[in-house]
Amino acid sequence: MKYSLPRVAPLALACAAAMSPVFAVEVEPGLRSEAESNGSVGTLIVLQAKAPKQLLSPEGNYLERRRELVNMLRATAEVSQAELRTWLDAQGIAYRPFWIVNMIEAELTPGQIDALEMHREISAIKANRAVAMQGPVLGPIPDAAVGSGIHAPQATEWGVNKVRAPLVWAEGFNGQGVVVAGQDTGIRWTHNAIKAKYRGWNGVSADHNYNWHDAIHETGSSCGANSPVPCDDHSHGSHTVGTMVGDDGGSNQVGVAPGAKWIGCRNMNAGVGTPARYNECAEWFLAPTDLNGQNPDPDRAPDVINNSWGCPADEGCTAGNEVRQAIENLVAGGIVFVASAGNDGSSCQTIFSQPGTLDAAFVVGSMTSSDTMSGFSSRGPVPGLGEVKPDVIAPGSSVRSITNSGDNSYTSMSGTSMAGPHVAGVVALMMSVDQSLKGDPARVEQILRETSVPISNSQVCGGIPGTTFPNPVQGMGRVDAYNAYLALDDIFADDFDD
Missing domain, CATH: 3.40.50.200 (Peptidase S8/S53 domain)
Structure with a gap:
C-alpha cells in the first residue's frame, strides 16, 4: 500500500551515490545472499533522519504532548522519505512507509539493494523476516x-x-x-x-x-x-x-x-x-x-x-x-x-x-x-x-x-x-x-x-x-x-x- 504524502523536489539516487563514493549503507549481513537465493527479500529501509524529540515542549497535558510528537514524527518521515519513494515508484517497487520509525518496508532484488547501498539518506537495510510466535x-x-x-x-x-x-x-x-x-x-x-x-x-x-x-x-x-x-x-x-x-x-x-x-x-x-x-x-x-x-x-x-x-x-x-x-x-x-x-x-x-x-x-x-x-x-x-x-x-x-x-x-x-x-x-x-x-x-x-x-x-x-x-x-x-x-x-x- 502506498500513501499520498507531500513530496520535496526529487534528486536521483544514482546522483547521490556518485557524489558519495566513500559512503555505504549498512546492509544486514546475509541479506543480499538471501535475495540472490530467492530472487528478492523482504526488507526495512531505515532512513538517517530522526525526529528531534528533544525539542518537544514539556508543557501541556499528555494529549497535547502526544499530538506534538505525532506531528513531528510524521513531518520528519514525509520530508526525508520523498526522494526514496520517488525512486521506488519509478522502479515499480511496492512499498509501505512508516513514520513511528522513519523507515520503508519493501521487497528488494539484489540489484535494487546495490542501487540503494550508496544512498546518503539511508542508514540501513534490514531484514523483515516472518517468524512463528512461541505459542502458549x-x-x-x-x-x-x-x-x-x-x-x-x-x-x-x-x-x-x-x-x-x-x-x-x-x-x-x-x-x-x-x-x-x-x-x-x-x-x-x-x-x-x-x-x-x-x-x-x-x-x-x-x-x-x-x-x-x-x-x-x-x-x-x-x-x-x-x-x-x-x-x-x-x-x-x-x-x-x-x-x-x-x-x-x-x-x-x-x-x-x-x-x-x-x-x-x-x-x-x-x-x-x-x-x-x-x-x-x-x-x-x-x-x-x-x-x-x-x-x-x-x-x-x-x-x-x-x-x-x-x-x-x-x-x-x-x-x-x-x-x-x-x-x-x-x-x-x-x-x-x-x-x-x-x-x-x-x-x-x-x-x-x-x-x-x-x-x-x-x-x-x-x-x-x-x-x-x-x-x-x-x-x-x-x-x-x-x-x-x-x-x-x-x-x-x-x-x-x-x-x-x-x-x-x-x-x-x-x-x-x-x-x-x-x-x-x-x-x-x-x-x-x-x-x-x-x-x-x-x-x-x-x-x-x-x-x-x-x-x-x-x-x-x-x-x-x-x-x-x-x-x-x-x-x-x-x-x-x-x-x-x-x-x-x-x-x-x-x-x-x-
Missing part, C-alpha cells in the same frame, strides 16, 4: 496448588483473585474510563465476555473505525487479508483480551478490568509476525486511523497496550533496531507498554526477544496459583540492559480465558503471554482510580513495582539473591491491584491534608 501451552499444566494442574472454572478466575482485583472493584473502580489495547493474533470481538467492552460497540451497532486495524495484508489464514472487522485466526489474542476485560455478566469473570474498553490490532498471520507488522500496529496505536488508514487521531490512542509476542534476533529484531524505536515512541506518547518476558525458562539469562529485552517495556514473568515461579517463565538478567527484567510477575500458569472458537468458548493456556494481560488490567484499574496516571507511564510503573508482593524463591540469577528486590527471577514480585489502590488512596489523603 494449551490446557492446564502441573501446578502444586491443585495437584493435577486442572483449575475448575470459577465465577472469578484464580488469576483475577490473585492480583486482588475484586477488592478494587468493591471500592467502585473496575477500569471505567480507560482504554486497553492488544496487538496479537487478533480478537473475536463478538464473544459474550468482551463484546460490550469493545470501544466500537454502542450496544446496537459496531463502528470499527479507530478501534480496529489489521496489519496483515496477505492471505494465509482464516481472517484473510485486511480484515475490516476484528478477527482472530489463532485464539491467542482473544485469550489475552479476555484476561484484561472479560466478563459475561454471569459465571465467567475472567478479566481484571471489566469496566475498561478495548481496541485491537492484528500483528500476526496465524501466529507468524514480522518487525514491519509489529511497527504497523505500534504506529496505529499511537494515532489510530479510520478503516482506510486515513485521518490519524492521537487522541484516540489507548492508555495501555498488552504485548504477548516476541521478536527474536533471527526475525530481524536485534539490539538498537526499529522495533525498539517504535516502542520508545509509544512510551514517549504516554502509553504504558506491557510485554511478556518469554517462555524459555527456567534457567537464568533466558529473556531473549524484544520487547522483553527493552528498557522501555514493562516486562512481566509468570507465576503459578501456589505462589511459585512458573518453570517456563524466562529469567534475566538481560546482558547490557540497564534495568532488572522482568519488572514484575503475574498469574500465567493454567489461566482460563476466552477463545476464538465461539461466542461462549473458554480454555486454559499457560505462558508469560497469560501473565502480561493481568498487569495491563491492573494498570487500567489504577487509572480508573486516578485519571492523572494517564499519559504517565513512569509513574504507573513505579507504583506497580513499589506495591508488588514478593513470592518465595531461592533461585539466584546474575548473582542477585532471591531475597533481594528487584531480582532477575521475579523482579519486584507479584503485581497487587489492591496495594496499588491503597497507595493511590494514601496519595489522595496526603493531598487532602495539604
Whole structure:
C-alpha cells in the first residue's frame, strides 16, 4: 500500500551515490545472499533522519504532548522519505512507509539493494523476516496448588483473585474510563465476555473505525487479508483480551478490568509476525486511523497496550533496531507498554526477544496459583540492559480465558503471554482510580513495582539473591491491584491534608 504524502523536489539516487563514493549503507549481513537465493527479500529501509524529540515542549497535558510528537514524527518521515519513494515508484517497487520509525518496508532484488547501498539518506537495510510466535501451552499444566494442574472454572478466575482485583472493584473502580489495547493474533470481538467492552460497540451497532486495524495484508489464514472487522485466526489474542476485560455478566469473570474498553490490532498471520507488522500496529496505536488508514487521531490512542509476542534476533529484531524505536515512541506518547518476558525458562539469562529485552517495556514473568515461579517463565538478567527484567510477575500458569472458537468458548493456556494481560488490567484499574496516571507511564510503573508482593524463591540469577528486590527471577514480585489502590488512596489523603 502506498500513501499520498507531500513530496520535496526529487534528486536521483544514482546522483547521490556518485557524489558519495566513500559512503555505504549498512546492509544486514546475509541479506543480499538471501535475495540472490530467492530472487528478492523482504526488507526495512531505515532512513538517517530522526525526529528531534528533544525539542518537544514539556508543557501541556499528555494529549497535547502526544499530538506534538505525532506531528513531528510524521513531518520528519514525509520530508526525508520523498526522494526514496520517488525512486521506488519509478522502479515499480511496492512499498509501505512508516513514520513511528522513519523507515520503508519493501521487497528488494539484489540489484535494487546495490542501487540503494550508496544512498546518503539511508542508514540501513534490514531484514523483515516472518517468524512463528512461541505459542502458549494449551490446557492446564502441573501446578502444586491443585495437584493435577486442572483449575475448575470459577465465577472469578484464580488469576483475577490473585492480583486482588475484586477488592478494587468493591471500592467502585473496575477500569471505567480507560482504554486497553492488544496487538496479537487478533480478537473475536463478538464473544459474550468482551463484546460490550469493545470501544466500537454502542450496544446496537459496531463502528470499527479507530478501534480496529489489521496489519496483515496477505492471505494465509482464516481472517484473510485486511480484515475490516476484528478477527482472530489463532485464539491467542482473544485469550489475552479476555484476561484484561472479560466478563459475561454471569459465571465467567475472567478479566481484571471489566469496566475498561478495548481496541485491537492484528500483528500476526496465524501466529507468524514480522518487525514491519509489529511497527504497523505500534504506529496505529499511537494515532489510530479510520478503516482506510486515513485521518490519524492521537487522541484516540489507548492508555495501555498488552504485548504477548516476541521478536527474536533471527526475525530481524536485534539490539538498537526499529522495533525498539517504535516502542520508545509509544512510551514517549504516554502509553504504558506491557510485554511478556518469554517462555524459555527456567534457567537464568533466558529473556531473549524484544520487547522483553527493552528498557522501555514493562516486562512481566509468570507465576503459578501456589505462589511459585512458573518453570517456563524466562529469567534475566538481560546482558547490557540497564534495568532488572522482568519488572514484575503475574498469574500465567493454567489461566482460563476466552477463545476464538465461539461466542461462549473458554480454555486454559499457560505462558508469560497469560501473565502480561493481568498487569495491563491492573494498570487500567489504577487509572480508573486516578485519571492523572494517564499519559504517565513512569509513574504507573513505579507504583506497580513499589506495591508488588514478593513470592518465595531461592533461585539466584546474575548473582542477585532471591531475597533481594528487584531480582532477575521475579523482579519486584507479584503485581497487587489492591496495594496499588491503597497507595493511590494514601496519595489522595496526603493531598487532602495539604
